[in-house]
Amino acid sequence: MATNYVAVDIGASSGRLMLGQLKQDKLVLQEIHRFTNGFAEKDQHECWDIEHLMKEIFTGLEKVKQMGIDDVKLGIDTWAVDYVLVGMDGEKIHDPISYRDKRTSTAVAELTSALPKDYIYEKTGIQFLDFNTLYQLYKEDKTALAKTDKIMMIPDYIGYVLTGNAVTEVTNASTTQMLNLREGLFDQDLLKEVNVHAEQFPRLVEAGTVLGNIRYKWHLQYDIPNTEVITVATHDTASAVLGTPGEGKNWAFLSSGTWSLLGAELNTPENGQAAFAENYTNEWGAYGTYRFLKNIMGLWICQRVKHEYNDRYSFAELAAMAAKEVPFQQFIDVNDKRFENPANMITELQDYCRETGQVVPETVSQVMMAIYSNLSLFYANELQKLGQILGKPIDTLNIVGGGSNVALMNQMTSTLANVNVLAGPSEATAVGNILVQMITNHDVKNIQHGRQLIKSSFNIKKFTAEADKYQAVLANYQAFLQKQNRGVAI
Ligand code: LFR
Numbered sequence: 001m002a003t004n005y006v007a008v009d010i011g012a013s014s015g016r017l018m019l020g021q022l023k024q025d026k027l028v029l030q031e032i033h034r035f036t037n038g039f040a041e042k043d044q045h046e047c048w049d050i051e052h053l054m055k056e057i058f059t060g061l062e063k064v065k066q067m068g069i070d071d072v073k074l075g076i077d078t079w080a081v082d083y084v085l086v087g088m089d090g091e092k093i094h095d096p097i098s099y100r101d102k103r104t105s106t107a108v109a110e111l112t113s114a115l116p117k118d119y120i121y122e123k124t125g126i127q128f129l130d131f132n133t134l135y136q137l138y139k140e141d142k143t144a145l146a147k148t149d150k151i152m153m154i155p156d157y158i159g160y161v162l163t164g165n166a167v168t169e170v171t172n173a174s175t176t177q178m179l180n181l182r183e184g185l186f187d188q189d190l191l192k193e194v195n196v197h198a199e200q201f202p203r204l205v206e207a208g209t210v211l212g213n214i215r216y217k218w219h220l221q222y223d224i225p226n227t228e229v230i231t232v233a234t235h236d237t238a239s240a241v242l243g244t245p246g247e248g249k250n251w252a253f254l255s256s257g258t259w260s261l262l263g264a265e266l267n268t269p270e271n272g273q274a275a276f277a278e279n280y281t282n283e284w285g286a287y288g289t290y291r292f293l294k295n296i297m298g299l300w301i302c303q304r305v306k307h308e309y310n311d312r313y314s315f316a317e318l319a320a321m322a323a324k325e326v327p328f329q330q331f332i333d334v335n336d337k338r339f340e341n342p343a344n345m346i347t348e349l350q351d352y353c354r355e356t357g358q359v360v361p362e363t364v365s366q367v368m369m370a371i372y373s374n375l376s377l378f379y380a381n382e383l384q385k386l387g388q389i390l391g392k393p394i395d396t397l398n399i400v401g402g403g404s405n406v407a408l409m410n411q412m413t414s415t416l417a418n419v420n421v422l423a424g425p426s427e428a429t430a431v432g433n434i435l436v437q438m439i440t441n442h443d444v445k446n447i448q449h450g451r452q453l454i455k456s457s458f459n460i461k462k463f464t465a466e467a468d469k470y471q472a473v474l475a476n477y478q479a480f481l482q483k484q485n486r487g488v489a490i
Contacts, residue, residue: 002439004069006227007433008057008158010037011236012080012098012258013303015053018427027434029275029427032067033060039098039439046094046102048082048154054161072225074214075232076155077239077432079258080175080283081126081133084157085140086150093144096154099131100341102171107135114358117191118276120418123187125271125282126177127134129295133176137194148324150287151200155234166202169231171238173204174284181269181282204209207233207286208440230435233286237261239368240400241291242432242447243452246395246424252386254413255428256403258300262382263293274389286436287447291396292390296378297334299403301371304345309364314400322368323408328473329366330358331480332374356484370410375479380416384474396420398429407461414463416474421463425454 005020017033035056039046063070085093097103108130112120117128126132131152137145152160153172160166173186174177178194180187214227233239241254246265255261255429269282269290283291306318313321330353342348346367353360354368361370379397387393397419399410404423414421425431430453438444444453 003443004064004225005434005437006032006061006064006072006074007232007430008060008074009236009239009430009433010053012079012300013037015056016430017057017064017198018430018434019064019429020438020473022438025305025453025456027431027453029430029434034065035059038102042095046098046100046187048098049359050084050157052153053158056338058222058224060360061227065223065225070225072227073437075225075230075437076158076431077232077234077236077433078155080153080172080235080237081129081131081136083133083136083153084152084154085144085148085342086152086157086160088149091213092157093147093437094141097136099136102196103139104130104135104342106130107138111135111138114131115190119270120190121276123180123182124174124177125181125275125290126174127279127295134178134194135191136237137196139219139350140194145195146194148200150200150202151196153234156202156231159211159231160277161228162218162227164215165212166203167209167211168201168203168234169205169207169234170284171207171233171286172203172235174282175235179284179460181271187307192344193327193456205231207231207238207438210440221250229388230437230440232433235283236429237293238283238285239432239436240429241265241448242286242435242453243425243428243430244400244432244451245422245458245460246451247398247455247460248420250392250394251396251398252388253382254397254399254403256299256399257429258294258298259286259305260298260375260379260403261291262296262379262386263291264386264394266290266292270389273373278385278389280386280389294382296375296382297339298375301334301345301349301375305349305367307345308346313364317407318364318368318406319372321365322336322372325365325369325449327369327412328377328470329373330361330370331356331377331477333369333481334371334374334378352449364404373407373412375475376409376412376416379413380474381478383417383419383480394419396422399423400425402426407463410461411466412470415469416467418465420465422460423436423456423463424460433457450452461475462485
């Protein structure tokens with residue numbers, strides 16, 4: 001009997017349980033359960049509701065059981081950088097605080113006045129984002145920290161609640177900006193700076209480690225299959241990159257979800273001056289790889305805008321409306337911090353255009369076209385930089401995640417950057433999650449074999465650059481960014 005694999009994949013705005021099976025040499029995915037996620041204010045902080053997530057995981061597993069499936073493997077991936085503090089009694093000390101909480105807005109500046117940025121970058125190779133775990137711990141309540149037995153990243157914590165076994169998986173742990181690239185361990189100097197000890201982190205493990213079975217107590221409360229949890233690439237972006245077909249000679253990836261993560265898969269980290277100056281990150285991947293990438297504001301902007309239009313239109317409808325507009329009517333630096341968590345995204349975008357003396361998008365379709373145009377421009381600009389830093393121009397961009405369904409953006413990006421775009425699978429994160437389980441379980445040989453499987457199992461769409469279109473647009477955009485003094489990050 002073929003093994004049943006379940007991916008628990010939870011992003012900042014939604015989560016899902018996907019069932020994966022090998023059928024006639026193809027990977028077949030089926031969505032079993034989908035639920036919302038989000039943060040809400042509690043005790044003056046934006047907090048995640050982890051109990052809600054646990055309940056939804058069990059609801060999903062009950063659905064699997066109702067399908068007549070009695071045994072599954074299961075892997076968990078979520079967003080990165082956030083953590084749970086666990087006390088001596090094994091319980092969480094407070095609800096995990098979201099990376100979008102404002103508590104860390106000045107933390108990079110404060111901490112790096114004592115420890116210079118280039119010193120931290122040389123050690124970790126990780127980009128400076130004010131929400132990295134390093135800065136969150138710096139702002140953490142000191143009494144809570146003193147009571148902390150374990151500091152656990154979100155997916156590791158979920159695995160711990162399910163199985164009672166505690167680990168720190170490296171693809172996610174690297175986003176803390178506290179792992180030392182050379183030593184492969186938590187960096188003692190950085191830990192000291194934020195008053196934590198290496199012993200507070202459960203042992204570091206690689207993706208593809210068996211964690212254990214879901215505990216008996218849950219089987220009494222919920223009617224679920226026998227479940228063996230495998231620690232996969234628990235950072236959703238790490239799973240998404242594994243779930244990328246990796247087509248092309250010099251290929252890059254764009255994992256397009258709440259965030260857009262654009263970069264290349266490397267076998268050795270790239271933490272030299274150019275990477276530092278452009279604030280590129282070297283997140284650790286599965287199987288000895290590195291995700292050399294930049295965080296781009298991404299579909300978060302669309303999600304917020306959709307919501308502010310009272311969810312009257314679906315994402316597909318919004319894209320169809322935008323397609324009727326002329327692109328590139330205004331330039332917007334989508335990575336401007338003001339778009340991280342504004343009171344109102346539409347107003348924020350409009351104010352930005354007004355303040356920079358540009359055409360203000362007014363209608364739904366104009367607002368959407370402004371967003372798609374500027375995300376595409378950002379991608380094209382970064383592809384150029386990426387090629388420069390790596391010393392070889394990128395020829396193919398593999399776009400995965402929900403954003404890979406937006407044909408309009410795929411086409412604009414291909415043309416602006418003059419690269420081939422391959423779009424899909426849109427569920428790459430679940431695919432990557434399941435591939436690691438399959439490799440661990442010897443159903444798939446290795447990641448190369450896994451990527452062959454992706455190519456033969458999913459419908460991947462190709463977009464090619466349209467000649468002589470949008471000729472000066474990218475150069476004008478770059479000049480605009482220079483003028484705004486934001487051409488260079490950090
Ligand atoms: C994407 C992601 C990014 C990370 C951000 C915050 O879901 O995991 O990779 O930088 O969320 O955790």
